[in-house]
Amino acid sequence: MDSAKEKLLVDKVVTAFSGEITATDTFRGDVTHTVKKNSLKSLCTYLRIEKDLGFNYLVDVLGVDRNTDTKRFEVVYVFYSIPNKQRIRVKVQLDDGESIPTVTDIWRGANWPEREVYDMFGIVFDNHPDLRRIYLEDDWEGYPLRKDYPLRGYKDEFNPNGEERE
Amino acid sequence: MTDNNEELITTKEVSLHMGPQHPSSHGVLHLVLDLKGEKVLKVEPDIGYLHRGTEKIAENLLYHQFTPYTDRLDYMCAMSNNLAYVSAVEKLMDIEITPRAKYIRVIAAELSRISGHLLGMGAWAVDLGAMSILLYMIREREIILDIFEQLCGARLTLTYLRVGGVRYDFTDACKEACQHFVNIMPKRIDEYEGILTGNRIWLDRNKDVGVIKGDDAINLGLSGPSLRATGVDWDVRKDEPYLVYGDLSFDVPVGENGDSFDRYMVRINEMRQSVRIIEQCLQRMPDGPFNVDDPQIVPPVKKEVYNNMESLIHHFKYVSEGFSAPKGEIYSAIESPKGELGVFIVSDGTAKPYRLKLRVPSFMNLQSMNELSQGGYFADVISVLSSLDPVFGECDK
Numbered sequence: 001m002d003s004a005k006e007k008l009l010v011d012k013v014v015t016a017f018s019g020e021i022t023a024t025d026t027f028r029g030d031v032t033h034t035v036k037k038n039s040l041k042s043l044c045t046y047l048r049i050e051k052d053l054g055f056n057y058l059v060d061v062l063g064v065d066r067n068t069d070t071k072r073f074e075v076v077y078v079f080y081s082i083p084n085k086q087r088i089r090v091k092v093q094l095d096d097g098e099s100i101p102t103v104t105d106i107w108r109g110a111n112w113p114e115r116e117v118y119d120m121f122g123i124v125f126d127n128h129p130d131l132r133r134i135y136l137e138d139d140w141e142g143y144p145l146r147k148d149y150p151l152r153g154y155k156d157e158f159n160p161n162g163e164e165r166e
Numbered sequence: 167m168t169d170n171n172e173e174l175i176t177t178k179e180v181s182l183h184m185g186p187q188h189p190s191s192h193g194v195l196h197l198v199l200d201l202k203g204e205k206v207l208k209v210e211p212d213i214g215y216l217h218r219g220t221e222k223i224a225e226n227l228l229y230h231q232f233t234p235y236t237d238r239l240d241y242m243c244a245m246s247n248n249l250a251y252v253s254a255v256e257k258l259m260d261i262e263i264t265p266r267a268k269y270i271r272v273i274a275a276e277l278s279r280i281s282g283h284l285l286g287m288g289a290w291a292v293d294l295g296a297m298s299i300l301l302y303m304i305r306e307r308e309i310i311l312d313i314f315e316q317l318c319g320a321r322l323t324l325t326y327l328r329v330g331g332v333r334y335d336f337t338d339a340c341k342e343a344c345q346h347f348v349n350i351m352p353k354r355i356d357e358y359e360g361i362l363t364g365n366r367i368w369l370d371r372n373k374d375v376g377v378i379k380g381d382d383a384i385n386l387g388l389s390g391p392s393l394r395a396t397g398v399d400w401d402v403r404k405d406e407p408y409l410v411y412g413d414l415s416f417d418v419p420v421g422e423n424g425d426s427f428d429r430y431m432v433r434i435n436e437m438r439q440s441v442r443i444i445e446q447c448l449q450r451m452p453d454g455p456f457n458v459d460d461p462q463i464v465p466p467v468k469k470e471v472y473n474n475m476e477s478l479i480h481h482f483k484y485v486s487e488g489f490s491a492p493k494g495e496i497y498s499a500i501e502s503p504k505g506e507l508g509v510f511i512v513s514d515g516t517a518k519p520y521r522l523k524l525r526v527p528s529f530m531n532l533q534s535m536n537e538l539s540q541g542g543y544f545a546d547v548i549s550v551l552s553s554l555d556p557v558f559g560e561c562d563k
Contacts, residue, residue, distance in 0.1 A: 027494040028257055057384055059499070060525040064512055078497055078510065078525070082384065082398065085405045089497065109387025112533045120221075135214035135562060144222055145521075151226055 006031075008052060009088055017043055032076075032089040037100060040092050044106055047079060047088065055079035055088060058103070061113035063121040067147040072096045073123055077103070099124040120145035179207065186215050190293040190548050193558030197535070197547070204543050209536045213529075216562035224522040228488030229255050230329055230465075232522070237323035239526065240560040243282030245274040245314075246502040247560075248327035253408060254498035254509035255329045258491045263458055267331040268409045269451040273344060274317070274326060275409075275500075276440040276447075280351070281310040282503035283433045290430075290552035291362065294371050299361050306347075306354050313343045329489075330464045331457030341448060348445045355437055362430070372426040376538040376550035379424060386537060387530040390505025391432040392554055396424030402501035414446050426553040462489045488517040497525075504528050504555060528554075528561035 009031045014021050020039035025032045035043050047055040059078040066072055071093040079088050092100060102125040104110045114125045115134040122143040125131055133140060142149050155162035182199045185191040194215035200208040220239070224232045236251040237244040249271055256263065263271075284307045288300035311321040317340055318326040318333055326333050362368045378388070380396040393400060401418040403411040419435030421428025457464045465484045470477035493515040499508035505527030512521040531554045538550045 025495070028260065028496050030496055032495065058387060059497075059506065059508060060510070060523070060530075062510060062523040062525075064521045076510070078508070080506075082400045082405075087406075087497070089495075107387065108385050109530065109533060112529065113387075116529075135217040137214075144219060149222075151222065 005086065009086065013043075013047070013053070013088075016046060030087065030089065032091055034091045034093065037092050037094070037098075040090070041101055041103065041106070043090060044077070044103055047090070048106065052084065053086075053088075054081040054083045055086075057082050058107040058109055058113075059087075061103075061110055061117055063117040063123055063145065065121060065145065065147045070095060073098075073121060075100055075117060075123060094123065099126050101126050102128040104128060119143070122146070178202075184547075186212075190289075190552065192289065192551065192556055194562075195532075195551070195556065195558065197551075199544065199547065201544055204545075206539050206542055206544055206547060209539045209547060211532055211535050213532065213558070214562055216558045218563065220563045221522055221524065224519055226518065228517050229491060229519065230484075230488055232519075233328060234323065234325045237325055238559055239524065239563070240282070240502065240504065240507075240528070240557045241322060242285050242557055243278035243503050244322060244324045245278035245326065246282070246500065246507060248325065249275050250498070250500045250502065250507040250509050252327045252329050253500060254496065254511055255491065257498045258494065258496045258511050258513055259329075259463075259489075260492075261330060261458055261460075261463070263331050264455050265410075265452050266336075266454045267456045267458075269447045270332050270336045270456060271327055272409050272411065272414070273336070273444050273447045273451075274332075276443045277310050277313060277344075277347075279503045280437050280440050281307045283437050284310075286503070286552075286555035287358075287430065287433055290549075290555070291368075293548050293552045294368070296361070296365075296368070299358060302354070302357060302361070306351065309343075309347050309350075313340060313347065316340050316343060328457075328464070330460060331455075335456050336451070341451075344444060344448055348441055348448065351441045352438065355434060355441075359434060363434070369427065371546075371549050372430060372553070374423070375426045375542060375546045376429075376553060377423060377425045378534065378538055382537065383424065383534070386534045388505070388534055389527050389530065390501070390503070391436060392429055392505065392531050392534075394419065395421035395428035395432045397422055402499055402506055406499075408500060410447075411443075413450075414443050416443050426549050429553040490515060490517045491519075499525070502527060504557065504560070505531060524563060526560045526563065528556040528558070529563075532556045532561055 010024055020036050021033050023034040047053050057080040059080050062076050064074040073094040075092045077090040114128055117123050118131055119133040119135055150163040153159050153162040154165050179202050182201055184197040186194040186196040196212040198210040236247040239247045284303040288303035291299040314324055315321050318324055380398045383393050383396045397420055399420050404418050416439045419432050421432050466477040466480045471481045491513045493513055495512045497508055497510045499506050507527055508525035510523040511519050514520040539547045
């Protein structure tokens with residue numbers, strides 16, 4: 001990554017949100033900022049409105065289960081700037097059971113990806129307009145992409161090969 | 167007068183379930199439609215009938231073992247999925263593939279783009295009542311599938327692109343077949359246009375149907391032809407060139423009105439551009455190896471495995487242990503026929519991805535169904551759905 005781009009995507013954002021961004025990671029040219037949960041929305045708005053950043057397109061929202069005792073989950077937002085042709089990622093770390101504000105009021109397109117994160121990880125998005133499971137049926141038990149969910153699922157009448165529930 | 171009429175004829179709101187086995191739902195899509203007479207009040211897509219837990223499977227497989235699963239995402243154009251996945255792994259491992267492999271991959275990806283568009287548009291025309299056009303399009307798609315068969319022996323689920331290069335070399339026979347295809351295709355696209363572009367029924371069913379403005383489309387996360395039809399000029403191939411797209415000359419077709427017809431025109435013009443790209447690649451493709459020189463990543467040639475002890479051991483080690491990737495997180499995206507197809511990988515330094523997320527365009531595009539069909543006629547829902555061209559292997563993962 002050239003230095004002008006690094007200055008913009010790393011230094012500018014970190015300066016504007018000093019104290020709120022807890023870590024910045026650059027790997028293979030991808031910049032990821034880890035931000036405190038309370039500043040997520042103001043950072044999103046900033047990234048979107050600031051002219052030379054211009055991240056107007058929300059590519060994806062996704063969850064990661066780190067399977068640790070504290071700050072178990074991560075929610076990662078992938079952004080793209082159509083006018084400036086650049087990418088950035090924002091990450092928020094969450095404890096088990098902690099909720100996170102929705103960004104559907106900034107990007108309506110966040111609706112389904114946030115539902116998917118809820119479906120697969122059980123992470124609740126506050127003020128989401130329609131927070132339901134999206135792939136699995138409403139009465140499904142458990143969240144499949146959590147690391148403690150068995151690969152073959154749990155045993156029941158439809159799934160004889162699944163694992164026994166404790 | 168219409169006002170009076172509405173008072174006379176009382177219409178009741180009804181909720182109608184369309185699918186998941188409806189022939190024009192392009193797979194297993196279940197739409198819950200709130201209708202008032204012929205007018206659509208709300209469309210609610212219900213997806214997940216084809217959910218196979220691909221991401222969970224990926225977490226439990228070696229990096230190279232997951233490649234065949236990507237074929238089953240968007241099965242209309244498996245090469246594009248292969249490309250998205252292997253280039254993500256290559257980005258993670260910081261591998262630069264050989265020039266020949268890059269050209270082969272571009273040809274493969276563009277052929278699959280054409281085949282995907284052909285089937286998508288053919289099915290769309292069938293949904294709107296034009297049977298013959300599908301047969302025309304299948305005719306050309308067949309040529310592409312024959313090329314794929316020559317390339318790797320498979321026709322639909324190809325797994326031709328592998329981490330580090332491609333599985334088999336691009337032979338002269340393939341080159342000839344591609345050249346033949348490039349020669350005939352522009353005329354064939356003229357034929358499709360002759361049937362559809364000026365067709366009165368086609369125009370009536372698609373013009374000013376499912377209109378969306380550029381800003382709304384960006385806000386909703388549309389990508390690919392559906393976004394470009396609104397006039398937003400964004401193509402990953404052009405804006406963040408991967409492989410050799412930066413050296414090739416091609417245009418990015420955009421629309422104006424963002425209606426179904428523009429989505430059709432963008433696809434037609436994209437096919438013309440793809441033919442141009444393939445032609446340039448055929449002329450410029452250099453000789454040389456089609457895999458990187460790294461036995462950790464590239465398996466031995468099959469013939470060697472049967473005749474050579476060391477190759478057999480190599481093969482065994484490759485299949486059973488795979489290769490490990492460095493610790494880190496990457497996101498890599500390509501322009502698939504449906505839009506931006508991205509792969510996000512979290513690696514913990516082992517031979518399996520810790521977390522693999524597929525950013526699939528069909529899923530994101532389908533989200534705009536309600537916005538596009540609201541206020542229109544019930545029959546237009548079919549046109550809107552087909553113009554988004556969702557594939558459920560990909561949408562439901």
